[in-house]
Amino acid sequence: MTQDKFKEITYAQAVAEAIDEEMARDENVILMGEDVGIIGGNFKATVGLRDKYGDWRVKDSPISELGIVGLGVGAAITGLRPIIEIMFSDFMSLGMDQIANQAAKIRYMSGGQVKVPLTIRTTIGGGRSSAAQHSQSLQAWVAHIPGLKVVVPSTAAELKGLLKTAIRDDNPVIFMEHKMEYNKKYSVPVGEYTIPLGQANIVNEGDRLTIAATSSMVMRSLEAAQELAKDNIYVEVIDIRTLVPFDKQTIIDSVKKTGRLLIVDEGHLSFGVGAEIGMKVMEDVFYDLDYPMMRLGTEDVPFPFSPALEFPIIPDTKKIYQKSKEMARQ
Amino acid sequence: MKSSYQENFLTNLYATMFRIREFEEQVFELYKIGLMPGLAHLYIGEEAVATGACATLEDKDFIGSTHRGHGHLIARGADTKKMMAEILGKKDGYCKGKAGSMHIVTLDKGILGANGVVGGGIPIATGAAYMAKIKDTKQVTICFMGDSATNEGSFHESLNMAAAWDLPIVYVIENNLYGISVGLKRVTKVADLSERAKAYGMKGLSIDGNNVLKVYETVKEAVDYAREGNGPTLIECKTYRHKGHHVGDPGLEYRSREEEDEWKAKCPLICFKEALLKEKKTTKKAIADLETSIVQEIKEAVEFAKNSPYPDPSEAFEDIYS
Numbered sequence: 001m002t003q004d005k006f007k008e009i010t011y012a013q014a015v016a017e018a019i020d021e022e023m024a025r026d027e028n029v030i031l032m033g034e035d036v037g038i039i040g041g042n043f044k045a046t047v048g049l050r051d052k053y054g055d056w057r058v059k060d061s062p063i064s065e066l067g068i069v070g071l072g073v074g075a076a077i078t079g080l081r082p083i084i085e086i087m088f089s090d091f092m093s094l095g096m097d098q099i100a101n102q103a104a105k106i107r108y109m110s111g112g113q114v115k116v117p118l119t120i121r122t123t124i125g126g127g128r129s130s131a132a133q134h135s136q137s138l139q140a141w142v143a144h145i146p147g148l149k150v151v152v153p154s155t156a157a158e159l160k161g162l163l164k165t166a167i168r169d170d171n172p173v174i175f176m177e178h179k180m181e182y183n184k185k186y187s188v189p190v191g192e193y194t195i196p197l198g199q200a201n202i203v204n205e206g207d208r209l210t211i212a213a214t215s216s217m218v219m220r221s222l223e224a225a226q227e228l229a230k231d232n233i234y235v236e237v238i239d240i241r242t243l244v245p246f247d248k249q250t251i252i253d254s255v256k257k258t259g260r261l262l263i264v265d266e267g268h269l270s271f272g273v274g275a276e277i278g279m280k281v282m283e284d285v286f287y288d289l290d291y292p293m294m295r296l297g298t299e300d301v302p303f304p305f306s307p308a309l310e311f312p313i314i315p316d317t318k319k320i321y322q323k324s325k326e327m328a329r330q
Numbered sequence: 331m332k333s334s335y336q337e338n339f340l341t342n343l344y345a346t347m348f349r350i351r352e353f354e355e356q357v358f359e360l361y362k363i364g365l366m367p368g369l370a371h372l373y374i375g376e377e378a379v380a381t382g383a384c385a386t387l388e389d390k391d392f393i394g395s396t397h398r399g400h401g402h403l404i405a406r407g408a409d410t411k412k413m414m415a416e417i418l419g420k421k422d423g424y425c426k427g428k429a430g431s432m433h434i435v436t437l438d439k440g441i442l443g444a445n446g447v448v449g450g451g452i453p454i455a456t457g458a459a460y461m462a463k464i465k466d467t468k469q470v471t472i473c474f475m476g477d478s479a480t481n482e483g484s485f486h487e488s489l490n491m492a493a494a495w496d497l498p499i500v501y502v503i504e505n506n507l508y509g510i511s512v513g514l515k516r517v518t519k520v521a522d523l524s525e526r527a528k529a530y531g532m533k534g535l536s537i538d539g540n541n542v543l544k545v546y547e548t549v550k551e552a553v554d555y556a557r558e559g560n561g562p563t564l565i566e567c568k569t570y571r572h573k574g575h576h577v578g579d580p581g582l583e584y585r586s587r588e589e590e591d592e593w594k595a596k597c598p599l600i601c602f603k604e605a606l607l608k609e610k611k612t613t614k615k616a617i618a619d620l621e622t623s624i625v626q627e628i629k630e631a632v633e634f635a636k637n638s639p640y641p642d643p644s645e646a647f648e649d650i651y652s
Contacts, residue, residue, distance in 0.1 A: 030464070056464040062494070067453050067487025074442065074457020078392065079465070082457075097484070101447050102454060110435035110443065111425035112649035146650055170652035 005190050012182040014156035015045035015121075018163035019083060021192070023053050026081060029167060032059040032068055033085025033121075042087050043123065043182045065094035069120060073103045076118040076172075083167060086122040088130075089138040089176060096141075103172040104147030115170040119163075123179040124152075125216060125266055126303050126314050135303035135310075137266040139214070140273055142174045143243040149173040149197060150243040152265075154218035156186035161195030162241065169197065178216040178266075198245035202254065206234035208328045210254040212277060213264040214240045217296075217315060221264055224320035233328045243273060251277070252284045259290035260327050264315055269297040291327050296320060331543060331609050340611050343385060343542050345620050347377040347599050350401045352628045353410055357400070357417060357431075360632065361577040367419050370431035373401030375540075375572035378598035379504050380405035382545025383472055383567075386553045392440040392462075392471040394455030397432045398504075398571075399444030402474050406439050410631040420638035427641045428649065442471075448509075449475065449482030452501070456488040459499035459562075470556045471499045472549070477566075478509030480523050489564065493530040496561035500552040503566040504539060510575045511584040527564035539567025540598040570596075 009017070023029045031049060033041075037060035040047030050058040061068045065086055072084040086092055092099060099120065107114050124137035143150045149171055153159040159177065166173040203218060204225050213221040218239045225235045236254050240247070255261045261281070265273035274295025282293070299313040331340075354374045360366040373380070376398070384393065384405035395402040403413060408424070416423025417431045424434050435443040442458055445451035455473035462469040479485055480503060492499050503523050507514055520526065527534025533555075537548050545567055552563035570593035574581030581590075606612050 062487070062490060064487035064491065066484055067456070067491055070450075070453020070484060070488070071457035071460055071491065074394075074454035074459075075461045076457070077437070077442065077454070078458045078461045080461050097447055097450055098453060102445075102450055105433075106435065106443060107652060108649050109425060109429045109433040110437075110649075111423075111428050112652075113425070113437055114435055114443075115652045149651075 006187045007190050008185050009156060009188050010183055010185050011156040011159060012043055012045040014160040014186070014188055015163065015177065016047055016049060018160045019046065019049060020052065022164055022167040023049065023057065028079060028081045029083065030057045030059065030075070030080055031083045031085070032061050032072065034061055034063055034087055036060060036085050041085070043179060045177070045182060065091050066098055069095040069098035070102060072118050072120070073098055073106065073116060076116045077106060077114050081117045081167060083119045083121060086120060088134045089122045089124045090133050090136050092122060092138060092141065099142065099148070099174070100145045104145045107171070108147055116172045117170045118172045119166045119175055120172065121175045121177060124176045125178040125180050126298065126310055127180045129305055129307055129310060130303070131305040132302035137215070137298065139176055139243055139265070140267050140271065143273070147172065148244060151175045151197065152214040152240065152243060153177070154215060154239045157188040158195065158239065158241065160188055161193050162197070165194045165197055176215065181216055195241070197242045198247055200241055200247040200250035201239040202236060202250065203239050204235065204237035206236040207258055208233050209235040209260040209262060209324055210238060210251065210258045211235055211262045211264060211320065211324065212238040212240055212251050214243070214273060215266060217264040217266055220315065220317045221320050223317040224324055227321050228324055228328070231325070233325065235324055235328070246280065248280055252281050255281060255285040256288045259288055261285070261293045262323055262327060263293070263295045264320055265297050266315060267297055268300055269295065270300050272297050294323060294327055296323055331605060331611070337611055340606055341616065341620060343381055343546070344602055344606065344617070345624060346381040346405050347542065347602065348621055349410070349624050349628070350377045350380065350404045351599055352624055353400060353404060353631070356628050356632050358573070358577055360418065365636070366417060368430055369576045369578055370400070370417060371398040371576045372571065372573045373398055375593065375597065376504055376506060376569045377401055378542035378545055378602070379502065379539045379567045379569055380474070382542040383502050383549045385546050386550040387470065387472065390440065390469050392442055392455065392458045392469060394442045394451040394458070394471065394473040395444040396451060396474055396476055396479070397444065397446055397448070398476065399434065400431070403434055403441055403444070406441055408436055408439055408441065410628060411634040414631040414635035415638045418635045419640065420635055421641045422634070422638035426645065449479040449484040451475070452479065452484045452488040456492050456497060456499060459492060459497035460495070463495065463497050468557055469498065470553050472553070473499055473501045475501065475503055476509070477503060477505040477507065477514050477523060480526060481518065489530045489532060489562070492562040493532045496559065498556040498559070499562045500549060500556055501562060501564045502549065503564070505566050505568050506571045508575070508584065513584065522566060524564050524566040532562055532564055534564040534566070536566040536568065539569035540596050540601060542598060542602050
């Protein structure tokens with residue numbers, strides 16, 4: 001694609017564009033959540049949609065996470081294609097019965113009679129001094145439950161293509177937006193495009209180390225890769241894109257080439273995404289490894305409020321650079 | 331009994347209640363001889379609620395059910411063969427053996443699903459009503475729940491939204507006085523659960539849930555009200571489960587034999603049958619013939635279920651995603 005077919009928009013605008021395009025395309029698409037309407041969302045990611053589609057299709061909800069997710073499930077199985085926003089992934093806890101026991105299970109329990117075309121948009125990520133109840137990256141919670149799909153997009157361009165696909169998917173999809181990205185500008189293709197779920201994306205080619213990352217950690221990994229290149233260490237960076245469905249093969253093929261795998265995800269380390277991906281690929285790459293698989297994630301402590309405490313516990317470009325450097329030594 | 335009620339309508343109500351009763355008795359037998367995996371929550375004693383309520387609906391309407399859902403499904407016209415096969419975990423069950431007693435779904439009858447989580451079906455039923463509202467389909471949803479579900483957050487969140495947005499839904503509480511072993515009075519201050527409707531700006535009514543015509547007439551008014559776009563109603567039907575919480579619970583420790591006898595004397599089937607005969611709406615012979623044919627129907631459902639094969643183990647990996 002040539003440069004003039006791209007435009008600069010923010011990550012928040014990419015969310016709004018994706019929803020706008022899907023609402024225009026399919027009258028069954030509705031959006032519901034706390035503050036999504038009149039003010040256009042707590043993170044300004046749904047600005048203008050209520051004016052365009054009206055109060056019933058873009059609905060400001062009461063503060064009732066369980067209620068709105070369940071309402072979304074009921075609307076989905078009876079013909080709508082709802083997008084439900086949960087402002088922070090930390091608040092998925094309030095709606096968890098409907099997410100994990102209802103949305104995820106109804107198709108299976110019905111013996112395949114029912115489709116649940118439901119998208120649950122929520123936010124992950126620390127770095128805003130939001131402390132322990134507004135900062136977690138809880139993708140591991142939902143990726144653990146069979147029946148859900150889980151998307152962890154990186155850039156605005158990725159987000160837009162993946163969100164459109166999620167909305168068109170006939171299954172419940174947990175779509176996790178990184179709250180530190182909303183105001184950042186990215187180059188996004190002009191016009192209609194979608195990105196399939198379940199295909200990882202190699203965003204930087206290299207031969208010495210594979211970094212497989214999710215969400216904004218893809219961008220941090222690319223920054224680290226640029227620094228490492230100055231040291232003549234060329235790392236392959238893979239944007240995992242979706243945890244469920246999971247593209248194992250792209251990572252396996254890369255690790256067979258590089259012999260080293262670092263997994264970076266902002267969720268807490270223990271029992272997390274890094275551990276699971278490591279085990280998922282272990283049986284295929286064990287004899288190709290030149291170094292033990294490693295992972296970076298948020299330290300196993302609740303998110304502290306003070307920036308002096310918060311930033312040291314989150315993975316960042318420097319930590320990825322240092323860990324990569326350690327792993328890449330001959 | 332209103333004179334305008336046709337014999338056919340009245341005997342159909344009785345037939346539905348009797349079908350539920352007989353179905354449940356046979357489920358209990360299958361449990362006792364070890365043919366039924368897991369558990370089932372029997373509807374015996376509460377038949378008038380599902381029967382009266384579902385008789386108000388049109389084919390296009392929806393119901394949301396509960397863990398004690400067999401009665402709702404039968405009252406909505408579900409196939410007793412497919413239900414029984416599902417309860418035995420067989421391939422020919424409604425959900426191919428993946429649901430069992432507690433989770434049967436069949437959308438072709440507008441049945442959004444039984445639900446294994448207390449209160450879990452309330453927001454889902456509310457979502458069906460939201461769809462009907464914004465698409466202006468004139469479909470009404472009846473959301474069944476037990477008394478204990480009204481102490482769940484899902485009840486509060488759903489009724490609040492339904493009232494705020496005038497959704498076309500009728501919430502029907504089956505108050506059978508106990509949540510497993512815990513008497514409602516021990517954990518809830520209000521005597522009439524319909525009082526809770528006031529908190530949402532919704533109309534609330536408490537009625538005799540063992541009187542099928544009372545249930546029918548009350549729910550009918552609420553369904554019409556919802557269909558005309560006026561919003562939801564909360565109806566508490568006071569009733570009793572004759573058996574324990576589930577098939578494995580004798581129900582002996584937490585309630586008195588006197589209380590059980592008192593409620594069994596108010597059995598919805600016996601009361602309605604007596605009323606029909608007293609008002610000469612039908613004959614003993616007609617009732618006996620009806621009962622005989624339903625006993626045969628359920629016997630065939632049991633045979634169908636017994637003869638249905640178990641699903642192949644590989645089917646555990648099917649139907650997870652569309």
